[in-house]
Amino acid sequence: MTAGLAVASHAPPFPAIDWSRPWFADVAAAGQAASSADDWRAGLCRAAASRGITTAAGLPLRFVPQSALPCGESYEAFIAATGCVPTRDNLHDFFNALIWLTFPRAKAALNARQAAAIAADGIGATRGSLRDAATLFDENAALFVTADPALADALRGFDWSTLFLARRQAWGRATEVAGFGHALLEKLVTPYKSVTAHAWIVPVDRAYFEWPRSERCAWLDAQLTRALAHAPFTSHDFAPLPVLGVPGWCQDNDAPEFYADTAVFRPGRRRRVAAC
Incomplete structure (x- = not known):
């Protein structure tokens, strides 16, 4: 390493996870692989690409920074339209990505259902019964x-x-x-x-x-x-x-x-x- 230069860390910015816990059995392998990658978000993208994961519309799935989501645009509609999942630097979004890798078709179907409801009803103060259940x-x-x-x-x-x-x-x-x-x-x-x-x-x-x-x-x-x-x-x-x-x-x-x-x-x- 060159003296005086700091190397940017792309390790996950959250606590270590005990992947041996039984409730993590289905996501442990993907979680360990992504969290040990040089860039954890890029690692998730590589895993999605290697599995050929797509949205319900057939768009290749990618995990992107939250800043990629345009102001005022619905999260679910954005995923359905672009294949890009806005992913913040936190445990919540990390596990969301792991579920996409583990149950990709179900996640795609759920996203499509939510996006369709948003397209039909818009984004209001309440979600409606279907979107509440989907959430x-x-x-x-x-x-x-x-x-x-x-x-x-x-x-x-x-x-x-x-x-x-x-x-x-x-x-x-x-x-x-x-x-x-x-x-x-x-x-x-x-x-x-x-x-x-x-x-x-x-x-x-x-x-x-x-x-x-x-x-x-x-x-x-x-x-x-x-x-x-x-x-x-x-x-x-x-x-x-x-x-x-x-x-x-x-x-x-x-x-x-x-x-x-x-x-x-x-x-x-x-x-x-x-x-x-």
């Missing part, structure tokens, strides 16, 4: 993947005892959770007991749990794409899921008393929850 999905969704309808019923019915204790052995064999919302993953960098996701139920065959992780992600991506591209949905189509209750996600939940905290594992009324 919840984008920011805070967890995919509750299950081959057992009784476990989906337990989730819908706030039956935490059945879901997490009586049927504990079903986790990893007949049900699992995958993170989708980038704000959810951001919270889980420094997890706390009350972190709660908006769970979206995805029914599967039991054979799903025998597939490698990469095949599960690809299947979920395709399934979500169909649901997000066309199906009507609202914010009422999610179920609350305190994610640190997931067996294996928190050592403290090995003790049944963990679930006795009704401030986190709240009782509630059974409600309609959509499924793919």
Whole structure:
């Protein structure tokens, strides 16, 4: 290095992440690769290009600085029109990029749906029910993947005892959770007991749990794409899921008393929850 000259650092400007945490399983490889690149945003772009990721309109996906977003233009409409994702120097946008790399078709479908709603209704003081639901999905969704309808019923019915204790052995064999919302993953960098996701139920065959992780992600991506591209949905189509209750996600939940905290594992009324 030449004496007296400083070398610009392009390392991610946020804390180190423990990629071994179970909730990062689907994004860990991409996250580690991007965060170790000389320029993390360029690393994300290279990863997108190598995977051939595009928007719903077929535009190659790129991650650009936030300053690329024109003043007054909608974020979602800009992505749909250009293929460029404005990406700030923070954890929130970093995880958003990792979800694009992990579930690219679903993210593209979600973006197209939001952009179409903006084109039809404009940007007002309120988003409307579709955009509200799409935003919840984008920011805070967890995919509750299950081959057992009784476990989906337990989730819908706030039956935490059945879901997490009586049927504990079903986790990893007949049900699992995958993170989708980038704000959810951001919270889980420094997890706390009350972190709660908006769970979206995805029914599967039991054979799903025998597939490698990469095949599960690809299947979920395709399934979500169909649901997000066309199906009507609202914010009422999610179920609350305190994610640190997931067996294996928190050592403290090995003790049944963990679930006795009704401030986190709240009782509630059974409600309609959509499924793919």
